[in-house]
Amino acid sequence: xxEGHTVHRLAAEHQRMFGGRVVGAVSPQGRFAEGAxxxxxxxxxxxxxxxxxxxxxxxxxxxxxxxLGIYGKYxxxxxxxxxPVGVVRLRLTGEAHHADLRGPNVCELLEPGGVKLLRDRxxxxxxxxxxxxxxxxxxxxxxxxxxxxxxxxxxxxxxPGNIYRAEVLFRQGVDPRLPxxxxxxxxxxxxxxxLAVLMAEGVRAGRIDTVRPEHTxxxxxxxxxxxxxxxxxxxxxxxGQPCLVCGGVVRxxxxxxxxxxxxxxxxxxxxx
DNA sequence: GCGGAATGAACAT
DNA sequence: TGTTCCTTCCGCA
Numbered sequence: 001x002x003e004g005h006t007v008h009r010l011a012a013e014h015q016r017m018f019g020g021r022v023v024g025a026v027s028p029q030g031r032f033a034e035g036a037x038x039x040x041x042x043x044x045x046x047x048x049x050x051x052x053x054x055x056x057x058x059x060x061x062x063x064x065x066x067x068l069g070i071y072g073k074y075x076x077x078x079x080x081x082x083x084p085v086g087v088v089r090l091r092l093t094g095e096a097h098h099a100d101l102r103g104p105n106v107c108e109l110l111e112p113g114g115v116k117l118l119r120d121r122x123x124x125x126x127x128x129x130x131x132x133x134x135x136x137x138x139x140x141x142x143x144x145x146x147x148x149x150x151x152x153x154x155x156x157x158x159x160p161g162n163i164y165r166a167e168v169l170f171r172q173g174v175d176p177r178l179p180x181x182x183x184x185x186x187x188x189x190x191x192x193x194x195l196a197v198l199m200a201e202g203v204r205a206g207r208i209d210t211v212r213p214e215h216t217x218x219x220x221x222x223x224x225x226x227x228x229x230x231x232x233x234x235x236x237x238x239x240g241q242p243c244l245v246c247g248g249v250v251r252x253x254x255x256x257x258x259x260x261x262x263x264x265x266x267x268x269x270x271x272x
Numbered sequence: 273g274c275g276g277a278a279t280g281a282a283c284a285t
Numbered sequence: 286t287g288t289t290c291c292t293t294c295c296g297c298a
Contacts, residue, residue: 003279003280071280105281152280161279161280162278164279237278259277259278
């Protein structure tokens, strides 16, 4: 689940449960013991997300930086918090809630200024009000790298992952292998706008749904279906199945060690 | 019960 | 390009 929309939800949840309040912090697993000790007893001033990075600002101007990677997961609950189940890297407790973090790629304490360094190496985030698509365009329009690779590069665009990249390219009818510099500025604008809409909906719903109403199984007279990842999508993990729009066969290929999915009919070679 | 895959990215080579 | 981190879940015995 951890694409950018998930992390923005997590930030909102932290803000709601812990924002402006003193928090307790422990690391039952032990791998964040020193950091937890430094956090424990401080006021959590605010929670924020940039792309897939969660940032918890503390009263002493340091920040907890969490990146979930593929496996990382949060579970929230009330108080009293039960005995931690499994390997809990960080448990926060507030006035009425607790949050358990397991399996993150990153869980570290950043010194003041560390957040700026982090954000400087990230591209614009379609979910943020300060996200500037022009910044991404300056990278995209100058490279031969395929657009499908660029969309996964967090220094180009921060937030989209493997599902959103496949789905937005399908929805905009773009050939995934099209070099960035062959993409038109108009098409990039459409991709950015679509990402903003899709991901905002993902934040609201807590799942990734990308299928337009006229293409849902119901509208097409097929039995309703929800994918294993918890949403309704056009091409992601649907290799070998018929395209929901044209009936052609959805294809997959490995790109930079990730599986890319697309419909060669709706996204013909050179289209961009 | 086991093996593989998974919504990610840093690092080594 | 390959390795590693680290956890969960699914399909297959």
